[in-house]
Amino acid sequence: MPSILYLDQSGQLGGAELMLAEIARQVGDPAHVILFDDGPFVAYLEQLGVSVQVERVRLGVTKSGGWLASANAVPALLRQVRTIVRHARRFDLIYANTSKALVVGALAAAYLRKPLVYHLHDILDRSHFSPMNIRVLTSLARFFAARVIANSQATADAFVAASGDRSRVEVIYNGFDPTPFLTDQDGERVATRVSLETQSSSFVTIVVGRIARWKGQHVLLEAARSQKDWTVWIVGDAFFTEEDMQYKRELEEIASTADLAGRVKFCGFRKDLPTLYSAADVVVHCSTAPEPFGRVIVEAMLSARPVVASNAGGAKEIVRSDTTGWLVAPGDFCSLRETLLEIERNPGLAALRAQAGRSDALRRFSIDAILGQIRTSVETCVF
Numbered sequence: 001m002p003s004i005l006y007l008d009q010s011g012q013l014g015g016a017e018l019m020l021a022e023i024a025r026q027v028g029d030p031a032h033v034i035l036f037d038d039g040p041f042v043a044y045l046e047q048l049g050v051s052v053q054v055e056r057v058r059l060g061v062t063k064s065g066g067w068l069a070s071a072n073a074v075p076a077l078l079r080q081v082r083t084i085v086r087h088a089r090r091f092d093l094i095y096a097n098t099s100k101a102l103v104v105g106a107l108a109a110a111y112l113r114k115p116l117v118y119h120l121h122d123i124l125d126r127s128h129f130s131p132m133n134i135r136v137l138t139s140l141a142r143f144f145a146a147r148v149i150a151n152s153q154a155t156a157d158a159f160v161a162a163s164g165d166r167s168r169v170e171v172i173y174n175g176f177d178p179t180p181f182l183t184d185q186d187g188e189r190v191a192t193r194v195s196l197e198t199q200s201s202s203f204v205t206i207v208v209g210r211i212a213r214w215k216g217q218h219v220l221l222e223a224a225r226s227q228k229d230w231t232v233w234i235v236g237d238a239f240f241t242e243e244d245m246q247y248k249r250e251l252e253e254i255a256s257t258a259d260l261a262g263r264v265k266f267c268g269f270r271k272d273l274p275t276l277y278s279a280a281d282v283v284v285h286c287s288t289a290p291e292p293f294g295r296v297i298v299e300a301m302l303s304a305r306p307v308v309a310s311n312a313g314g315a316k317e318i319v320r321s322d323t324t325g326w327l328v329a330p331g332d333f334c335s336l337r338e339t340l341l342e343i344e345r346n347p348g349l350a351a352l353r354a355q356a357g358r359s360d361a362l363r364r365f366s367i368d369a370i371l372g373q374i375r376t377s378v379e380t381c382v383f
Contacts, residue, residue, distance in 0.1 A: 001375070002092035002382040004028030007084065007101035011039025011054065012239060014210070015295040016121035019151070019174045020097045022367055023119075024050045027375050028095075034087060036080070036100060055083050057104070077103065084108040092382050093117060096145075099129075099137055106144035115146040115381040120292075123158040123313060127214070127289045138164045146381040149374065151293045152314030158290075170377055173317075174293050175370025178362055181302035185278035192279035196265050202231040203344050206280035208273065208296045211238040213247045216286035216310070218254060222333035223340060225259045230340075232260075235267045235276060277303035282343050282350070285309040288331040294318050298365050301325070301357035306343050306350040308336065324357035 006024050010017060021041075024031045025048050033045055033052040045052040057080040085108045088094055095117045096105035102118050109116035118141050124134050141148050142165045150156035150171050160166045193200060205224065209215050217234055224230045234251070238244035255264035270276060277283060283300035285291070290313025297318045300307045309315040311327035319325040326343070328335045343350045 001027070001029040002378060003090070004031050004093050004095050004378065005084075005088050005091040006031065006033040006095045006097060007036075007105045008033065008041075008097040009036040009057075009100035010098060011035050011037040011041045013039075013041050013044060015174070015293065016097055016119075017041050017044075018295065019121075020119070021045055021048055021050065022175065022177070023095075023371065023374055026371050027378060032087070032091070034084065036104075055080065055087075057100075077107075080104050081107045081111070085111055088112055088114065093378060095119065095378070097121070099133070102137060102140055102145075106140040110144050116144050117147045117149060117378060117381055118145040119149045119151070120155055120159060121151050123155055123290050123292050124162045124164070125158050125290075134162045138162050141165065141168065147377055149377060152317055154290055154313040154317065155292045172370060172373045172377065173365055174295060174298070175367035176298055176302060176361070176365050177367045178302045180274045181277070181299060183274065185275050185303075188275050189279045192275055196233060196267065198231050198233075198265065201229070202263075203227070203229055203282075203340075204231045204233060204280045205282050205284050205340060206233040206235060206276060207284045207286060208235040208276075208299075209285075210236050210244070211248045211251065212244050214287060214289040216288040216331065217251055219286040219288065219331055219333045219336060220284050221251065221254050221260060221264065223337040224263070227337070227341075228263075230263065232264045233267055233276065233280060234264065235270050235273070237268050273299060274303055277305050280305065282306045282308060282340060284336070284340075285315055286330075286336065287312070287315070289313075290330075291315050297325075298361050301354075301361035302365075304354045304358040306354045307357060308339050308343070318361075319357075320360065323353065324360045325353055 024033050035054050036057045038054045081104055084104055088108050093115050094105045094109045096102040097119045105116055148169045150169055151174055153171050156169045156171050207217055207220050224232050238248040277300055283305045285297050287310045293314040297309050307325035309319045310330040312330050319327055321327040326339045328339050
């Protein structure tokens with residue numbers, strides 16, 4: 001097994017970081033993670049026994065940034081590359097898990113003449129990235145990455161459409177340890193509802209993830225507005241940009257209107273997701289833009305909960321409509337409401353699809369199988 005230096009720009013616990021933690025814990029001998037920012041991800045890795053350190057960098061470049069911001073970031077970029085070069089000398093391979101990690105890792109790998117793997121967790125289109133940044137990322141991947149691992153076919157297709165090299169791309173879905181989601185949580189269902197001030201008779205919908213406009217929490221609120229016996233749990237928070245914070249304030253204003261007052265619970269970040277899933281009647285994924293993968297969807301399926309997801313991006317590769325869940329048009333709160341009403345009125349059907357979803361998720365997203373694919377992919381880049 002090759003020795004691997006992992007790079008990630010974030011200290012936060014997002015889907016890309018949770019997947020990196022599993023990979024770094026079991027792939028690489030030795031393995032070491034360098035983060036470009038501090039945050040809860042550091043403690044999470046340490047708890048898993050993963051070697052980690054923080055090398056802060058402030059490039060001042062966002063996904064939507066242009067040439068001027070990139071030019072101003074060059075001095076900081078070169079300093080960070082020198083730092084990574086110093087650490088990477090003793091490793092066989094550099095593994096870049098995010099876009100900024102790719103920029104730094106590609107230059108370090110080129111200098112050291114070491115193989116680079118780029119794990120692509122983003123859909124590279126103009127809804128999230130500027131044309132310049134898309135060009136930079138695809139060019140760096142083309143010239144310096146031995147392999148691009150895409151977390152869904154949607155992610156891979158967007159990369160190729162943006163002029164990425166198709167021959168370097170391999171689709172490997174995110175993997176999951178199902179154990180926490182298979183534990184019987186039904187005994188805690190009532191206690192969880194009481195703790196969130198939710199009536200036992202309420203039809204509970206839950207949406208989990210970062211609070212951001214494209215995640216579409218407002219779509220679920222609009223769908224629930226006319227249904228007086230529905231409760232919405234919003235799990236997650238805004239933590240990246242002022243735009244996210246403004247969106248959270250807008251959600252709070254919507255939730256305080258007469259139609260929704262008292263029926264929307266902002267739960268913040270929670271570690272007890274299996275318990276929350278079990279206590280809800282349905283898990284809703286309502287992103288208005290294509291999701292690269294959809295970690296919450298798989299977690300809900302493993303928890304044997306009915307799932308409604310936006311019919312775009314990686315989500316439609318996870319949910320098999322009319323078999324393991326429901327797919328609705330992104331942003332269409334009327335269709336979402338009708339689908340949720342169908343689930344509320346047909347609990348037998350909902351339970352049937354939820355069980356089918358669990359079986360499908362266990363078969364397709366097993367962490368052991370996924371890590372096996374990643375090990376093979378990495379080893380072919382080194383040996």
